[in-house]
Amino acid sequence: MSVIQKKICLLGDFAVGKTSLVRRFVEDRFDDKYLSTIGVKISRKTMARGYGTLNLLVWDLAGGDNFDSGSSYLRGTSGAVIVCDLTRHETLSAFERYAAQVRAVNPGSPLVFVGNKVDLVEARAITDAELQTVCAALNGSFLLASAKTGEQVEETFLALAEQLELH
Amino acid sequence: MNDSEPVDSTLSASPTDGNSIDSVRSILLAQERERICQLEEQLTALQQQSAALQQHSNTLQSSIHDIQAELDRLRHGDELMNRITPMMSNMIGKTIRESPEAMAEALGPVMGEAIRVQIRDARIDMVDALYPIVGSTVQRAVSEFAREFQRNIDARLKSTFGAQGFTRTLKARLRGVSPAELALRDSLPFSMREVFLIQRESGLLLAHIHPGSESATDSDLIGGMLTAIRDFVRDSFGQGQREKELDEVQYGDQRIIIQSGQHAYLAVVINGIESEGFRAKLHDFISELHVEHGIALRDYNGDAATLPDLPPKLTALVGGITVEKVGAPAPLSRNQKFGIAAASLITVLIVGVMCFYLQFTIALFPIAFPAPTHTPTLTSTPTPTFTPTPTATPTLTPTPTVTPTRTPTPTPTFTVTPTPTPSNKAITTGNVWMQSSLDAGAVSIAAIPKDSNVTVIATSGLWAQVEWDSDRGTRRGWVLLEWVKMLR
Numbered sequence: 001m002s003v004i005q006k007k008i009c010l011l012g013d014f015a016v017g018k019t020s021l022v023r024r025f026v027e028d029r030f031d032d033k034y035l036s037t038i039g040v041k042i043s044r045k046t047m048a049r050g051y052g053t054l055n056l057l058v059w060d061l062a063g064g065d066n067f068d069s070g071s072s073y074l075r076g077t078s079g080a081v082i083v084c085d086l087t088r089h090e091t092l093s094a095f096e097r098y099a100a101q102v103r104a105v106n107p108g109s110p111l112v113f114v115g116n117k118v119d120l121v122e123a124r125a126i127t128d129a130e131l132q133t134v135c136a137a138l139n140g141s142f143l144l145a146s147a148k149t150g151e152q153v154e155e156t157f158l159a160l161a162e163q164l165e166l167h
Numbered sequence: 168m169n170d171s172e173p174v175d176s177t178l179s180a181s182p183t184d185g186n187s188i189d190s191v192r193s194i195l196l197a198q199e200r201e202r203i204c205q206l207e208e209q210l211t212a213l214q215q216q217s218a219a220l221q222q223h224s225n226t227l228q229s230s231i232h233d234i235q236a237e238l239d240r241l242r243h244g245d246e247l248m249n250r251i252t253p254m255m256s257n258m259i260g261k262t263i264r265e266s267p268e269a270m271a272e273a274l275g276p277v278m279g280e281a282i283r284v285q286i287r288d289a290r291i292d293m294v295d296a297l298y299p300i301v302g303s304t305v306q307r308a309v310s311e312f313a314r315e316f317q318r319n320i321d322a323r324l325k326s327t328f329g330a331q332g333f334t335r336t337l338k339a340r341l342r343g344v345s346p347a348e349l350a351l352r353d354s355l356p357f358s359m360r361e362v363f364l365i366q367r368e369s370g371l372l373l374a375h376i377h378p379g380s381e382s383a384t385d386s387d388l389i390g391g392m393l394t395a396i397r398d399f400v401r402d403s404f405g406q407g408q409r410e411k412e413l414d415e416v417q418y419g420d421q422r423i424i425i426q427s428g429q430h431a432y433l434a435v436v437i438n439g440i441e442s443e444g445f446r447a448k449l450h451d452f453i454s455e456l457h458v459e460h461g462i463a464l465r466d467y468n469g470d471a472a473t474l475p476d477l478p479p480k481l482t483a484l485v486g487g488i489t490v491e492k493v494g495a496p497a498p499l500s501r502n503q504k505f506g507i508a509a510a511s512l513i514t515v516l517i518v519g520v521m522c523f524y525l526q527f528t529i530a531l532f533p534i535a536f537p538a539p540t541h542t543p544t545l546t547s548t549p550t551p552t553f554t555p556t557p558t559a560t561p562t563l564t565p566t567p568t569v570t571p572t573r574t575p576t577p578t579p580t581f582t583v584t585p586t587p588t589p590s591n592k593a594i595t596t597g598n599v600w601m602q603s604s605l606d607a608g609a610v611s612i613a614a615i616p617k618d619s620n621v622t623v624i625a626t627s628g629l630w631a632q633v634e635w636d637s638d639r640g641t642r643r644g645w646v647l648l649e650w651v652k653m654l655r
Contacts, residue, residue, distance in 0.1 A: 002470065002471070002472055005371055007370065007371060007391070039399060040399075042391040042392055042395065044387050055387060055469075057370075057371070057387060059391065072398040072401070073395060075398075076366065076369025076371070077369070078369075
C-alpha cells in the first residue's frame, strides 16, 4: 500500500470560514469564536483511499485584500479549495482573483469552490445560479457546505482528492 | 292603692328588699362581672407580658448595641482578618485534603498572575523563596554539563599522543590557536536531534530521522511550517530574493540549522556547539544529493515510491559528523594540505642548512681551536702601523739604500699588485684567519695555523692574497701581511 502526500491550499476572503472548514474536516468540531488566521496554519488529514493512504497537508492561508504577499505559500500546491461566504455577496467576486493566483503558480491545478454557511438560510445572499455561473467560468465545480453543521465538508475535500488523483 | 300610680320600689323597699336587689343585681350582672374579671386577668397577663417584652427588648437592644460596637471594631481594624484567617486556613486545608484536583483547578488560573504580581512587588522575597529550588536545578544542570565536558576532555586526552593528536596539534598551529583551545572547542557538547529533508517549493517532507531521541514532532507539519516560515522571512525581509534565505532558527538551547539546495533543503535540529566545518559538510551533502538525485527531488509529487532511499543517507551524514566530533580528525581541506606540505618543505630546508653548517663547524673545530700555543693573537682588525713594503722594486740604477715606503693610510686600496718576485713562498708567523675578499662584509673561510706554507699571489695594502694547501684542498684568500713572512 502506497502513501501519497499532497499539499493543498484553502483560499478566500476574511471570515468566510476557511479555518472552520479545516477544523471540521480535520478535527470534526466547530467553534463559534472567530480568530483571524495570521499568515498560514498547516493541518494534516489522512484519508484512506483505494490505493493506500492519502496525506493531505492543508495550508489554511490568511484571507485578505493583500493576498499577493502570501502567494509564495502557494508554491508546490497540488490543488486548492476556494471559499466564499453565502451571506456576503462580495466574497464571491474574489473567486476569480484567487483562482488566478493559484493557476499562476501551478497551471492546471484542480480547484474546488465552496459556498460556506449554507445553514444560514435566512441570511443567504448568493444564489446557486450565481455560484454556478462564476464557477463554470473558472472551470471548477462548487459545493454548498456548512462548517457549523458539517454538511458537505468531507465531500468538499474528497472531491478535491479525487481530482488530484486524476490530475 | 291606686294601680295607676307608679310604685317607687326604692323608697319603699325594706332591708329584705335590698338583699333581693343585690341578688337580682348579682344575677343580672353576673356575666359582666365575670367578664370584668376575665378582662382584669387578661390585663394582668398582658401587663406581665409587656414587662417581659420590655425586658427582652432591653436585652436585645443591649445585644444590638454590642453587635454594632463589634461591627464597628471589625470594620475599622484587622480584627475581621484575624477572625476569618483561621477559618479560611482550615477551609482551604480541608479542601486540599479532600479534593486536591478541584483546588488546583480553582487556583490554577490565578497562580500565574499571583506569582507575577508577587515578583513585581516583592522580588527579593520571591528570589529567596525560589532560590533553593532554582539553585539546585541549575546546579544539577551545570553538574551534568561538567560531567559530559569532562568525559569529552578525557576522550581527547587519550588520543593526544596518537596520530590523531598530532594531526590536531598541527591543525591548531595552522589556525593560530593552541591545541588545548582546539581540544576544548571540540569537547563542547553537541548532538543532532533530528534531521529533516524537505522539498523546497512545496514543503513536503522527503525524509526524516531522529538519531538518539524520540521524535516528539509531527514531521509532516514541521516540514510545512518550516517552509512557510522560510517563505515568510524571505518575502518580508529578503524582498523575495531567492539567495537570501533563513539559515538558522534558535529556540531555547536548540537550533535548527538550515542548508538549502536547489530543490530540497536540510533542516537539522541540534543541541550544543557544532563542530567546525559542520555547515560545510551539510552543504557538501546537499550538493552531492542533488548531483545524484536532483531530478527525483525536483519532480517529487508526493509519491514516496518515486524517491530514492534517503533515510540511510541522512543516517550516514549524522554518523559521520558525530564520529568526527567524538574523536576522529576531520579530513584536511585542500588549503590545509598545501600548508602542511609547505611547512614540511621549509622544515626540511632548515634542517639541511643546519646540517651543512654543523658539518663545516666540526671540520674547522681542530683548526679554530688547536693545541695551546704562546701566540694568542688572531685578529682581523688592521692596526695602523708603518709597514715596510716587502717588495723591492728592481731599478736600473743601483741605489746604496733602500728607502722604505711609508703607507700613507691604513685603508686598503684594493688595487692588487702582482708580485713579480721569483719566489713567492711564505710562511705564516701565527694562527691567522683567511678572508674570502677584502670587502667589508667578507667572511673568514679558513684559519691557517702558524708556520703553514702559503703562496703569496698578490698584495693590497696591508693584505696579501695567498693560497694555502689545507687538508681539504687548496684555499685561496686574503690574510694580513704582518702574519706572513716571505721565504728567501
